[in-house]
Amino acid sequence: MGVNRQKWREEYSRWFDWVIEEAEIYDYGRYPVKGMGVWRPYGFQIRRRVLEVLRELLDNSGHEEILLPLLIPEDLLRRESEHVKGFEAEVYWVTRGGDEELDVKLALRPTSETNLSYMESFWIKSYRDLPKKFYQIVSIFRYETKATRPMIRLREVTTFKEAHTVHDSFEDADRQVGEAIDVYKKFFDYLGIPYVISRRPEWDKFAGALYTVAFDTIMPDGKTLQIGTAHHLGQNFTIPFEIRFQLPDETLDYAWQTSYGVSDRVIATLISIHGDDRGTILPPNIAPIQVVIIPLPAKTEEENRRVKNYVSLVTETLEKLGVRFRVDDREEVRPGRKFYEWELRGVPIRIEIGLREVHDKTITLARRDTLEKITIPFDKLGEYLPSLFKQVEENLRERAWRWMKSNIRRAADIEDAKKIVEEEKGIVEVPWCGVVECGIKIEEEIGAKMLGTPIDDVKLGEDTKCIRCSKKAVTIARLARQY
Amino acid sequence: MGVNRQKWREEYSRWFDWVIEEAEIYDYGRYPVKGMGVWRPYGFQIRRRVLEVLRELLDNSGHEEILLPLLIPEDLLRRESEHVKGFEAEVYWVTRGGDEELDVKLALRPTSETNLSYMESFWIKSYRDLPKKFYQIVSIFRYETKATRPMIRLREVTTFKEAHTVHDSFEDADRQVGEAIDVYKKFFDYLGIPYVISRRPEWDKFAGALYTVAFDTIMPDGKTLQIGTAHHLGQNFTIPFEIRFQLPDETLDYAWQTSYGVSDRVIATLISIHGDDRGTILPPNIAPIQVVIIPLPAKTEEENRRVKNYVSLVTETLEKLGVRFRVDDREEVRPGRKFYEWELRGVPIRIEIGLREVHDKTITLARRDTLEKITIPFDKLGEYLPSLFKQVEENLRERAWRWMKSNIRRAADIEDAKKIVEEEKGIVEVPWCGVVECGIKIEEEIGAKMLGTPIDDVKLGEDTKCIRCSKKAVTIARLARQY
Numbered sequence: 001m002g003v004n005r006q007k008w009r010e011e012y013s014r015w016f017d018w019v020i021e022e023a024e025i026y027d028y029g030r031y032p033v034k035g036m037g038v039w040r041p042y043g044f045q046i047r048r049r050v051l052e053v054l055r056e057l058l059d060n061s062g063h064e065e066i067l068l069p070l071l072i073p074e075d076l077l078r079r080e081s082e083h084v085k086g087f088e089a090e091v092y093w094v095t096r097g098g099d100e101e102l103d104v105k106l107a108l109r110p111t112s113e114t115n116l117s118y119m120e121s122f123w124i125k126s127y128r129d130l131p132k133k134f135y136q137i138v139s140i141f142r143y144e145t146k147a148t149r150p151m152i153r154l155r156e157v158t159t160f161k162e163a164h165t166v167h168d169s170f171e172d173a174d175r176q177v178g179e180a181i182d183v184y185k186k187f188f189d190y191l192g193i194p195y196v197i198s199r200r201p202e203w204d205k206f207a208g209a210l211y212t213v214a215f216d217t218i219m220p221d222g223k224t225l226q227i228g229t230a231h232h233l234g235q236n237f238t239i240p241f242e243i244r245f246q247l248p249d250e251t252l253d254y255a256w257q258t259s260y261g262v263s264d265r266v267i268a269t270l271i272s273i274h275g276d277d278r279g280t281i282l283p284p285n286i287a288p289i290q291v292v293i294i295p296l297p298a299k300t301e302e303e304n305r306r307v308k309n310y311v312s313l314v315t316e317t318l319e320k321l322g323v324r325f326r327v328d329d330r331e332e333v334r335p336g337r338k339f340y341e342w343e344l345r346g347v348p349i350r351i352e353i354g355l356r357e358v359h360d361k362t363i364t365l366a367r368r369d370t371l372e373k374i375t376i377p378f379d380k381l382g383e384y385l386p387s388l389f390k391q392v393e394e395n396l397r398e399r400a401w402r403w404m405k406s407n408i409r410r411a412a413d414i415e416d417a418k419k420i421v422e423e424e425k426g427i428v429e430v431p432w433c434g435v436v437e438c439g440i441k442i443e444e445e446i447g448a449k450m451l452g453t454p455i456d457d458v459k460l461g462e463d464t465k466c467i468r469c470s471k472k473a474v475t476i477a478r479l480a481r482q483y
Numbered sequence: 484m485g486v487n488r489q490k491w492r493e494e495y496s497r498w499f500d501w502v503i504e505e506a507e508i509y510d511y512g513r514y515p516v517k518g519m520g521v522w523r524p525y526g527f528q529i530r531r532r533v534l535e536v537l538r539e540l541l542d543n544s545g546h547e548e549i550l551l552p553l554l555i556p557e558d559l560l561r562r563e564s565e566h567v568k569g570f571e572a573e574v575y576w577v578t579r580g581g582d583e584e585l586d587v588k589l590a591l592r593p594t595s596e597t598n599l600s601y602m603e604s605f606w607i608k609s610y611r612d613l614p615k616k617f618y619q620i621v622s623i624f625r626y627e628t629k630a631t632r633p634m635i636r637l638r639e640v641t642t643f644k645e646a647h648t649v650h651d652s653f654e655d656a657d658r659q660v661g662e663a664i665d666v667y668k669k670f671f672d673y674l675g676i677p678y679v680i681s682r683r684p685e686w687d688k689f690a691g692a693l694y695t696v697a698f699d700t701i702m703p704d705g706k707t708l709q710i711g712t713a714h715h716l717g718q719n720f721t722i723p724f725e726i727r728f729q730l731p732d733e734t735l736d737y738a739w740q741t742s743y744g745v746s747d748r749v750i751a752t753l754i755s756i757h758g759d760d761r762g763t764i765l766p767p768n769i770a771p772i773q774v775v776i777i778p779l780p781a782k783t784e785e786e787n788r789r790v791k792n793y794v795s796l797v798t799e800t801l802e803k804l805g806v807r808f809r810v811d812d813r814e815e816v817r818p819g820r821k822f823y824e825w826e827l828r829g830v831p832i833r834i835e836i837g838l839r840e841v842h843d844k845t846i847t848l849a850r851r852d853t854l855e856k857i858t859i860p861f862d863k864l865g866e867y868l869p870s871l872f873k874q875v876e877e878n879l880r881e882r883a884w885r886w887m888k889s890n891i892r893r894a895a896d897i898e899d900a901k902k903i904v905e906e907e908k909g910i911v912e913v914p915w916c917g918v919v920e921c922g923i924k925i926e927e928e929i930g931a932k933m934l935g936t937p938i939d940d941v942k943l944g945e946d947t948k949c950i951r952c953s954k955k956a957v958t959i960a961r962l963a964r965q966y
Contacts, residue, residue, distance in 0.1 A: 031598075032559060041549055044548050048548070064527075065531070071516050071519065088581065089582065093577065093580075094575050096588075097575050098572040098628075
């Protein structure tokens with residue numbers, strides 16, 4: 001009984017809609033506003049645990065959580081001109097309160113650089129206050145004109161973690177982008193999500209940034225998804241918002257900033273990357289329910305009572321271990337149906353308890369990731385389960401990384417790159433001269449978007465040529481069809 | 484050195500504005516939209532801990548957390564007519580997306596009965612699904628026409644915990660209101676916040692409810708503040724939203740609902756109720772920083788090093804105890820200034836460490852609630868500190884209850900009641916015939932709002948008469964000047 005991942009890959013889009021609805025994770029499409037969905041209890045618990053991991057990483061690296069208002073007055077949003085150009089087509093505007101027309105239109109935050117910078121101009125006085133690292137986890141709003149997708153392209157992004165930092169020099173902000181990358185690496189590694197890190201090309205950076213670094217992953221259908229970004233904002237916001245600080249020599253200077261964010265897309269990726277035709281597979285470290293116990297019905301009441309007593313012994317052990325578990329003892333539902341439901345929801349370990357287990361004093365564990373069954377003596381459970389959790393996490397992580405890497409390919413020429421993008425999907429890497437005009441042409445000719453270039457030094461042979469203009473290549477460009 | 488609570492009471496409003504700004508809890512008034520403020524890092528940590536307590540109480544009583552979209556289409560908001568009448572003057576409307584006028588106006592949620600009921604009509608099928616208890620913690624928006632006050636009367640209420648439940652009978656919903664009251668009692672008791680529980684009069688119940696029960700507290704200036712409400716919604720929403728369920732006999736019926744909420748006001752109360760002229764006083768069970776350690780500067784480097792080593796021994800002990808502490812070793816700030824800052828912020832215990840403590844192997848603890856100093860041997864710290872935390876919590880709780888109770892008075896007649904309300908403030912209790920028209924007159928003549936009547940049976944003498952019409956009184960009415 002092997003793991004079947006055909007539907008998961010070939011019909012990924014339908015697979016995802018089916019999983020989030022059928023597993024009661026996220027109700028999308030029934031909510032009467034396009035591009036907005038509801039986190040249902042099981043989905044909310046996944047989201048809560050993902051956010052706990054993120055908060056811990058941020059808190060432990062000196063970030064302070066805050067909460068800014070949702071509404072941004074129009075003049076604030078317009079103060080940095082590049083920024084507003086990037087967002088204005090997508091801003092929702094509040095224009096009325098009760099029966100009154102508002103004097104000043106209020107934007108639903110598309111992101112919070114502007115209103116936070118405004119507040120920072122009061123808070124930051126001296127080099128002693130710096131660096132300052134804030135974050136908040138909030139809803140953001142984008143009046144998307146592209147086709148919306150649940151959790152992936154929303155009009156209300158309900159889980160936007162945006163970090164904003166302030167520094168006393170360009171270099172320190174540069175260093176901070178590196179710290180952001182480290183935090184996100186740890187975050188994605190914890191979730192077992194593979195990624196490539198690219199410096200976005202000039203024509204695709206964040207509106208108002210000097211440069212943007214992004215994390216992308218490859219979804220089961222071969223399209224890439226941007227799952228995190230970090231921006232060096234230079235002094236682009238600190239000048240119009242007048243965030244000045246006093247240096248040790250008592251002169252004043254404008255501060256430097258960065259911002260970086262992740263969203264609901266991380267949860268969409270978590271659910272999607274670890275999947276198969278039966279549903280999602282959650283790593284034990286993040287699963288709201290790590291173990292589901294299913295008592296198998298026996299023939300007599302006496303036998304059922306013996307099964308029930310044995311279940312109690314097992315739950316006592318799980319409680320001592322601090323395992324998050326559920327006993328599914330619904331009488332009106334058959335075991336087969338229960339297996340289906342919990343597999344769909346991605347509970348990593350299932351324990352079936354029948355008369356045989358009671359008799360043999362054993363535990364039968366079914367792994368969701370490999371669909372293997374393992375039988376161990378009851379008294380080994382406390383020792384075995386934590387190591388099994390680790391094994392499952394590592395298997396999921398390695399499998400996902402292996403799969404992603406097998407979908408990154410080098411192309412020999414434009415035709416080859418085009419073919420890869422069309423037939424094999426995933427990411428194609430090509431040597432590039434680094435000139436913007438040439439990059440844009442490469443995108444057009446291959447029919448894919450440029451994710452950008454590696455952030456680490458790329459070693460190219462002396463005579464490596466740009467795939468398009470044949471001048472000397474200075475770097476590698478990654479291209480893909482993107483979500 | 485006694486506790487001075489004069490400013491705290493007589494200039495409460497200014498006191499509160501001063502504390503939340505100076506202690507960097509909540510930045511209000513500088514944000515460029517009226518009625519909206521910013522949770523700063525220290526305030527956010529208070530808020531986070533308050534929400535942790537609330538979440539635990541709700542999760543442990545079978546409530547499931549969800550997250551609904553912020554935006555509600557106009558027709559949904561208008562579907563229950565009493566409800567919309569209660570809110571429509573205060574609704575913010577999104578009318579534009581980018582450059583386009585929206586086809587359907589979208590309300591910023593003032594509360595979520597309507598859009599949740601809409602979703603429940605898909606989710607609830609059978610009596611087996613009931614009762615169902617949901618909650619979410621979100622921002623809500625009210626275009627307030629009354630004067631706004633930080634955390635107390637806002638246009639964006641950033642910390643609205645709204646619970647919504649569905650039941651198979653009137654009685655079960657009634658029972659649920661009782662459960663809500665129990666949950667809130669535990670919540671307020673944990674925070675040491677005293678309360679009176681009243682059934683709101685007919686003319687002041689929630690828009691769309693059969694009846695409303697409310698928790699009120701008395702703020703330091705003698706005005707009452709509503710800090711929690713619970714509503715029996717009957718079938719008022721389930722009929723227009725068609726939430727029907729199948730009974731065991733396979734017939735269909737409309738379900739019954741309740742809703743109950745608390746908000747930022749709980750945090751405003753926590754900060755206010757436990758206060759004195761030096762600032763706020765946080766109970767140790769909720770304080771983000773339970774202990775601040777202040778090393779006192781000595782004369783020589785060698786002496787400073789000895790102090791520093793001793794501080795390390797203390798922090799080791801605190802870490803073992805799992806205490807949330809901070810060492811304030813800023814060199815550029817004098818101890819007196821540090822005392823001021825941490826007292827203002829309400830850190831419940833201060834440990835000062837100087838040469839004397841090093842020499843005597845003692846610990847000097849300053850209690851924020853009583854301003855007492857206690858010196859104990861170092862090796863008693865691990866044993867003493869947890870019990871000291873409990874003492875402080877109990878002292879704060881008892882002091883707050885005592886103060887509130889001393890501000891609830893019985894009036895002999897209307898004149899007396901009026902005088903109490905004007906001069907002594909707080910709550911005045913009067914016997915009442917229970918007739919609506921008479922109640923409204925009592926409000927007018929006393930010059931106060933009716934909080935309502937006790938939810939428990941009131942025992943009145945046979946010949947107790949209504950304070951206004953002199954007919955037989957059936958209950959006690961509580962009146963006060965309200966926020």
